[in-house]
Amino acid sequence: MFSFFIPSSKVQKDRRIMHETDARMAKYSRRGLVFNFIAYLICLMGGQFYAENRELTIVLTAGLAFITLLRGILLFRFYQIYPRAPQRWRNSYFVATLLGAMWWGFILVSITMRLDMSHEAPLLWLYTVVFFSTTAHAFAPYQRFLAYYQFFGLVPAAVAALVVGGVTATLYGVLMIMFYVILIHQCRLMSENYWERLEASYALARKTQSIEEEKRDTRASAALYREFLGCLRSDLQTIVGETQLALNSAGESSAEQSAQALQWQRDFFRVFNNVNDFYSVLNKELQLESKIFNIRHELQNIVAEYLDSAELDGVAIETSLSPTLPMRLKGDASRLAQVIKTLLSHCIANMDRGVVLFEVEFLREYESAGELYINISSFSNQQQKRRFFGEDAGSLPQANLSFTVARGIAELMSGSIEINEIPSEGVTYRLDAKFDVADQAGQLDFHANSFQNHTIMLVHRSIRIQDIKRRELNALGFTVVSEPNYKKAQSQLAASYKEGKPIEAVLYFVEEGDDEAREFNNALAEHPELRYTHQLIAASPRQQRNLMSEGFVQTEFVHMVSKPVGLFELENAFNTVYDVKDDDHQVIPGVEVEEAAQSKTTELAILVLSEREKLIARIDTALSDGMVVHRCANSEKLATQIKKLKLDVVLIDCDGETQLVHAVDTIRAEEAANEEESLLPILGVSDASVEHPSGVYELGIDDYIILNCDDRKLKRTVEHWAHLKQFLE
Numbered sequence: 001m002f003s004f005f006i007p008s009s010k011v012q013k014d015r016r017i018m019h020e021t022d023a024r025m026a027k028y029s030r031r032g033l034v035f036n037f038i039a040y041l042i043c044l045m046g047g048q049f050y051a052e053n054r055e056l057t058i059v060l061t062a063g064l065a066f067i068t069l070l071r072g073i074l075l076f077r078f079y080q081i082y083p084r085a086p087q088r089w090r091n092s093y094f095v096a097t098l099l100g101a102m103w104w105g106f107i108l109v110s111i112t113m114r115l116d117m118s119h120e121a122p123l124l125w126l127y128t129v130v131f132f133s134t135t136a137h138a139f140a141p142y143q144r145f146l147a148y149y150q151f152f153g154l155v156p157a158a159v160a161a162l163v164v165g166g167v168t169a170t171l172y173g174v175l176m177i178m179f180y181v182i183l184i185h186q187c188r189l190m191s192e193n194y195w196e197r198l199e200a201s202y203a204l205a206r207k208t209q210s211i212e213e214e215k216r217d218t219r220a221s222a223a224l225y226r227e228f229l230g231c232l233r234s235d236l237q238t239i240v241g242e243t244q245l246a247l248n249s250a251g252e253s254s255a256e257q258s259a260q261a262l263q264w265q266r267d268f269f270r271v272f273n274n275v276n277d278f279y280s281v282l283n284k285e286l287q288l289e290s291k292i293f294n295i296r297h298e299l300q301n302i303v304a305e306y307l308d309s310a311e312l313d314g315v316a317i318e319t320s321l322s323p324t325l326p327m328r329l330k331g332d333a334s335r336l337a338q339v340i341k342t343l344l345s346h347c348i349a350n351m352d353r354g355v356v357l358f359e360v361e362f363l364r365e366y367e368s369a370g371e372l373y374i375n376i377s378s379f380s381n382q383q384q385k386r387r388f389f390g391e392d393a394g395s396l397p398q399a400n401l402s403f404t405v406a407r408g409i410a411e412l413m414s415g416s417i418e419i420n421e422i423p424s425e426g427v428t429y430r431l432d433a434k435f436d437v438a439d440q441a442g443q444l445d446f447h448a449n450s451f452q453n454h455t456i457m458l459v460h461r462s463i464r465i466q467d468i469k470r471r472e473l474n475a476l477g478f479t480v481v482s483e484p485n486y487k488k489a490q491s492q493l494a495a496s497y498k499e500g501k502p503i504e505a506v507l508y509f510v511e512e513g514d515d516e517a518r519e520f521n522n523a524l525a526e527h528p529e530l531r532y533t534h535q536l537i538a539a540s541p542r543q544q545r546n547l548m549s550e551g552f553v554q555t556e557f558v559h560m561v562s563k564p565v566g567l568f569e570l571e572n573a574f575n576t577v578y579d580v581k582d583d584d585h586q587v588i589p590g591v592e593v594e595e596a597a598q599s600k601t602t603e604l605a606i607l608v609l610s611e612r613e614k615l616i617a618r619i620d621t622a623l624s625d626g627m628v629v630h631r632c633a634n635s636e637k638l639a640t641q642i643k644k645l646k647l648d649v650v651l652i653d654c655d656g657e658t659q660l661v662h663a664v665d666t667i668r669a670e671e672a673a674n675e676e677e678s679l680l681p682i683l684g685v686s687d688a689s690v691e692h693p694s695g696v697y698e699l700g701i702d703d704y705i706i707l708n709c710d711d712r713k714l715k716r717t718v719e720h721w722a723h724l725k726q727f728l729e
Contacts, residue, residue, distance in 0.1 A: 281408030378426030
């Protein structure tokens with residue numbers, strides 16, 4: 001799309017100022033939009049032009065009405081469209097307005113050529129001069145666009161008048177050209193004055209802000225040091241206590257002593273790292289990296305690390321990632337993970353039993369930047385383990401040093417951490433931070449209608465969680481039937497068979513010691529008709545290992561969905577369900593199953609970066625059908641391979657971290673040099689048995705595959721990312 005305004009100064013790159021400037025333009029444009037159309041009708045109403053050229057009048061009026069409607073959509077939905085893509089809205093409105101100017105010029109030319117300068121033609125010319133004089137004020141900040149706008153609206157009419165000839169028409173044409181030249185000069189002065197005034201105000205505001213920040217930092221230093229010393233004292237007391245305990249238990253076994261020594265060592269290094277980070281934050285010496293990372297998988301991976309330990313304490317964790325959250329962001333993923341882990345740890349530690357809801361939103365301020373909002377809320381009917389804030393309103397949070405460091409890192413990310421305690425429920429942590437969007441197509445909903453015409457039942461006791469998961473299933477295209485009660489859910493499933501419209505699948509969430517879920521599972525598995533209903537059980541890895549011993553029945557129609565459950569996990573689970581149906585397993589009688597639309601996998605180019613022949617052979621076997629697998633022995637040759645081959649996916653051996661980091665940096669550097677709009681998917685593969693390795697997504701990969709899975713799952717994951725890249729292109 002054409003760019004009619006390129007920011008060149010700090011003021012023009014300031015998001016708040018540009019928002020106010022665009023809002024001002026939109027406000028004045030809304031006022032004149034409808035009036036302009038009405039004035040046009042008044043000028044032609046009952047005139048000679050309409051009487052002699054009815055068909056042409058209808059065409060001109062219809063065109064003007066269409067352009068007015070198009071501009072109206074952009075103007076009256078300004079506050080809905082603008083926050084998602086400011087530059088795109090501005091360019092779209094400029095294009096629509098230029099089309100309007102061209103059409104208005106065509107109207108003036110048509111009337112001038114048909115009526116000469118008689119009847120209503122002079123009236124329309126007079127209105128045109130007045131209208132373009134008033135619009136110059138609204139469009140003044142955008143001098144380049146304004147020059148095109150005035151040219152297309154005024155110059156064609158002047159040329160038409162000169163072509164018509166005669167004293168009157170020639171005089172009108174010459175005056176119009178003179179008016180255009182004067183108006184261009186006037187608008188240039190208005191534009192320069194507008195930006196110079198803002199530059200002066202901006203410089204003064206920045207200077208004032210700098211002085212206030214210096215004063216605030218000076219006043220806050222004493223309080224910050226007191227907080228630091230208090231947290232450091234608390235952590236050191238913990239280490240001293242553990243050391244004293246280890247000394248007092250000298251008679252214990254060597255294994256117990258080794259465990260205590262290891263714990264002491266971990267605590268010592270944790271305090272040391274926190275002190276080091278705190279010093280760097282306080283002196284503004286902490287450098288944040290700027291790397292591309294998959295924000296969705298990074299967040300889900302962080303939550304997955306806490307699932308098992310939290311469930312042992314009676315705390316369930318659920319996630320809700322907004323559809324507006326891009327797929328990839330650019331920033332310091334490891335520091336973001338450090339902050340989130342600190343907040344999650346505090347939230348879980350300060351409650352006895354209940355649910356922690358991890359909600360994520362992303363608000364775009366520009367097409368390539370925005371603000372990430374993360375809410376970590378706990379809600380429970382039981383009394384909290386201990387209050388996060390003291391009994392006195394002015395007391396400091398009872399947090400350790402890691403929380404203080406997390407707050408400092410959030411400020412370095414141009415964000416903050418807020419804490420609110422809700423009586424009888426729990427504590428809500430709110431983190432906001434600014435990030436750049438890595439690829440422009442990152443906010444698109446790639447999952448929409450993947451499973452259209454399929455019906456599913458969702459069972460969850462919490463109405464709040466149920467609403468979140470229903471929205472996610474709707475995004476996948478499902479028709480969702482919700483029910484919080486297991487017995488009523490079973491009755492509805494049975495009723496759907498009697499009505500001849502059986503519900504194909506049911507998704508439910510297992511909680512610790514959930515007897516009703518077990519009875520529901522057994523009842524469906526033993527029912528003569530409902531046993532063909534696919535059961536998708538959402539459970540943590542620890543719960544999945546214990547389900548069979550707790551009495552759950554495992555059949556070919558029972559599928560596990562690993563928590564935390566999000567769009568990606570649900571899509572993978574349902575792809576497995578419908579793959580089972582394609583393999584000629586018995587399906588629900590009387591139900592027509594439509595295959596999910598999938599692109600053909602002809603000649604997808606896959607590059608495997610690894611030195612291990614066994615790993616390459618394993619991948620080559622799994623991807624042999626419809627894919628071309630290229631090999632690269634080391635990351636030094638990777639740049640050459642990327643330039644030579646048109647790749648769809650890169651698979652990197654994750655068991656060598658140094659090579660992984662170098663490979664990811666090499667790929668992203670090549671894409672940046674070539675200004676690629678869609679980024680190459682980078683998948684990590686490993687023989688390790690750890691399903692959610694800590695920190696793997698912080699290195700910049702998009703997905704992580706354990707090679708102990710079957711060939712079909714490996715191939716489906718690679719196809720998903722390959723087709724996603726092709727879709728973006």
